[in-house]
Amino acid sequence: MKSFRIYYSRGLRVKIDDITILLDPKSSTASRADLVLVTHAHQDHAGGYIFSSLRSLVVSSKITKSIVEKITRRRALNVKTIQENKQIDFGKFSVYALNAGHVMGSLQYIIEFPDLTLCYTGDINLVDTITEKRASIPEGVDVLIIESTYGSEDFVFPPRSEIYSSILEWVEYQVNRGEIVVLGGYALGKGQELTALLKEILDKIAVSRKVFFYNRIFEKERFSLENYVPLESSEGRKLVQSGGVVVVPHLELRKHTPYTISRRLGLSKVPKVAVCTGWAAASSRFYAIKRAFNVDMLFPLSSHADVEQLLSFVDEVRPRLVYTVHGFSRRLAKLIRQRLGIKARRVFDARQQTLTRYVKNL
Ligand SMILES: [Zn+2]
Incomplete structure (x- = not known):
């Protein structure tokens, strides 16, 4: 591996050498990718599912595909569905799916290259609920891309x-x-x-x-x-x-x-x-x-992890580098550096909502 980049361009993108992987395209996107991974069917993660499938190969769970098709009343064309704890081999790299515990059909993805392993959590929930089993803990991860919706000390959920x-x-x-x-x-x-x-x-x-x-x-x-x-x-x-x-x-x-x-x-x-x-x-x-x-x-009933759960998840995964996305990304990156001594930085998303902005927009 010669180069690695993670950035936003009509969705979150990871570029490793000449391979571009698009993660959770939110909206219709004109540019193609070598692979598109969709973690779950919420609009802010799967909004670009159908359009992306016209130009690139999309991987998601069967439930996510079926929900997206029913909502949009359109068929996704170029899709490979994946089950929890299963792997798809793409030659230069492979993709392994893990339960994310967020909503039905939600997955985390481990993307494995010969010399680098990445994990993208999408939205995760880390406790058992009456409808979902808590997210699995990925192993052997070098770079973790984790959601930080509630990544601030303000958010500690009761049991x-x-x-x-x-x-x-x-x-x-x-x-x-x-x-x-x-x-x-x-x-x-x-x-x-x-x-x-x-x-x-x-x-x-x-x-x-x-x-x-x-x-x-x-x-x-x-x-x-x-x-x-x-x-x-x-x-x-x-x-x-x-x-x-x-x-x-x-x-x-x-x-x-x-x-x-x-x-x-x-x-x-x-x-x-x-x-x-x-x-x-x-x-x-x-x-x-x-x-x-x-x-x-x-x-305070949420399908996401709170700040303490996010920190203990990162501590268990123990990656070499963490990228935080969505919500309190800057704050969570700082907490990961300070409390866990792991390198962390946010991927800046211009569309993320702070609490003040969220309340104002109601
Ligand atoms: Zn979600």
């Missing part, structure tokens, strides 16, 4: 079981008072986690169209939920007339008051609204974030 209990207690309290409860989270990931969690206390809940779409895929791939109906159905409407729970994508709640949410969702009265987001773990900013979200409650 999953505590978060689950507080969500269930709050929902039960509201439902017993005859309130309608609206719970928001990403449609892919938290939508299924919340649906599965609510089985503990409710026989049936209503879900929005998008959550319904992902729940059906989840049931085919993982395990059966059977406790949800579409909000738009007559059963769904009846369910939330006198008090009940609706799970919706939290992005659909943005810029809305509980009053306008009740009108948008066709509810009979103003609901109690809670959003599940890792941002809620920033205790010093909890009330500012809650006000910005304009909701009754926030829960």
Whole structure:
């Protein structure tokens, strides 16, 4: 190997000698790559999947491919699907896939050259949840490219079981008072986690169209939920007339008051609204974030790792060099250098969102 570069150019790119690998293309990109790796189906990682597959070979899990094709209603042309703990050999290098624990179908990739091994985590979650198994720990990695969405000391999540209990207690309290409860989270990931969690206390809940779409895929791939109906159905409407729970994508709640949410969702009265987001773990900013979200409650339920989990992951992997991407990339790189004594730097992404900007944009 003579040269190695990592940079942004219509997506995150790794260039090793004359080979260019594009990681998680966010949007349609005109330039081709020798290989495109897509870690999971969230829009900010798979937005360029279909377009990239017209020009380059794309590798992803079967679930990610199927979700992208269903959402875009287009076929991905040039794709090789890969399973967890399996390898594809490309001659000059090979690609090995590991579970990322983030959402269904999410993978990390180990790219192995004869004299250099890289790992790209994509988004990772490092604890077991009721719907996902925690991310695997890659071995023998020289260069680790790790997400840093919550890579600041502000973000330390409580144990999953505590978060689950507080969500269930709050929902039960509201439902017993005859309130309608609206719970928001990403449609892919938290939508299924919340649906599965609510089985503990409710026989049936209503879900929005998008959550319904992902729940059906989840049931085919993982395990059966059977406790949800579409909000738009007559059963769904009846369910939330006198008090009940609706799970919706939290992005659909943005810029809305509980009053306008009740009108948008066709509810009979103003609901109690809670959003599940890792941002809620920033205790010093909890009330500012809650006000910005304009909701009754926030829960720090996230499909990402918090800062301490990210640091112990890096410590276990023990690479020679770390690149941080997304969110608090500069901060996490500094913490890795200071606390672990491992060389780390960020790959600057002009589109990353700081907490202040995120709150302002709501
Ligand atoms: Zn994601």
